[in-house]
Amino acid sequence: MSSAALVAKIEQDSAAERAAGGPGTAVLALSLRDFRNYTALQLQLTGAPVVLTGANGAGKTNILEALSFLSPGRGLRRAKLSEVTRHDGGTRWAVHAEIAAFVGAISVGTGLAEPAGEDEGGERRVVRLNGEAAPSANGLSEYLDVVWLTPQMDRLFVEGVSTRRRFMDRLVYGLDGGHARQVAAYERAMRERNRLLKAGIGKTAGADPVWLDALESQMAEHGIAVAAARRDGLARIEAAMALAAGPFPAARLNAQGGVEAWLAEMPALAAEERFRRLLAERRGYDREAGAAAEGPHRSDMAVWHAGKGQAAEQCSTGEQKALLIAITLANARLIRARRQAAPLMLLDEVSAHLDARRREALYDELLVLGGQVWLTGTDESLFAGLAGRAQFFGVADGVVTPPLVH
DSSP states (O other): OOHHHHHHHHHHHHHHHHHHOOOOOEEEEEEEEEETTEEEEEEEOOSSOEEEEOOTTSSHHHHHHHHHTTSSSSTTTTOOHHHHBOTTTOOOOEEEEEEEETTEEEEEEEEEOSSOSSHHHHOOEEEEETTEEOSOGGGGGGTOOEEEEOGGGGGTTTSOHHHHHHHHHHHHHTTOTTHHHHHHHHHHHHHHHHHHHHTTTTOSTTOOOHHHHHHHHHHHHHHHHHHHHHHHHHHHHHHHHHHOOSSSOOEEEEEESHHHHHHHHSOHHHHHHHHHHHHHHTHHHHHHHTSOSSSGGGOEEEEEETTTTEEGGGSOHHHHHHHHHHHHHHHHHHHHHHHSSOOEEEEESTTTTSOHHHHHHHHHHHHHHOSOEEEEESOGGGGGGGTTTSEEEEEETTEEOOOBOO
16 A cells, blocks of 8 residues: 555544544453452552552552453563462462453453463463453454553664564554464464474475475465565554654654565565465475574564654664654554554553653643553652543552542
């Protein structure tokens, strides 16, 4: 899709969003059991923003982490599932939430399962939707959207490729309902192919078993779908930022990798066939390397400061933070346009390093979006701009006090 067509699509989506005026995603009740430093926690909430203030180590981020498990994956800390369980005598952690979502009212429960299976290195996360067991956490993206920013993400542009790739996929989850399943299907096929290659299957020339062919066909099909969704999602986010006004800089975004380059040159079916042939040709190399040398599992997300024409990793720390916020806000606006309900937003310590102008602009943008946002900080005065418009809670040593009056 051309840049002009993308801009037109964003404007159309924005108009539909304003006309719909629907409510955003909101957690109305939250319960935790044996989660980090919480033996038990129960909160009753409105759809308004939530501000959690308290000293470092009090348990503010733990609540945001619990909410992040309402989406696919391992949560905002990417911790091993067993590490989330309360250390001093906890059994298995559990999170339950009553949510107003774009599909209506839903009940979501998740937690650490009884030891079984091979997922997560022997750990499994169970998910229940409206009381019924769900096949996996990947399906959660079809019911609600959760986006987050944490202080650890401030180094996104200068750290490893895998961190940016995960961030890119999380951006796309809210824009393409099937993306999480495509990523999971690609990774399953890739793991099985790696296992067969390691076992020596297909090592003899001319004697390649049909199941290697089948796995490589699956990798090609799902891998091209993953790469195409990333390209489209980043292009839409870039177009949305170009339309935005305010103190946060626009960014140029690009999914970088061999597969993505093919999609820029040829139709998806041709790229799929090229990927399939490459996998078949490089079985010996991949066997020695222990992994496929090419594919969307090696792609990166490149980011530039649009106004300065400078790579994000070369920008100042403050500029990198502002770029992250701009990308996240654009993603949230697109999710709202698509779902006609803003996502649940988790912003950990996001206000601490913003000047007053950008802080107030951020709060204004969040309120216009309309979804429930959870913010944390040690200094309550940083949230003065939300007085009367948010629920304020104090957090100390794993205890959450009733809403403070503002």
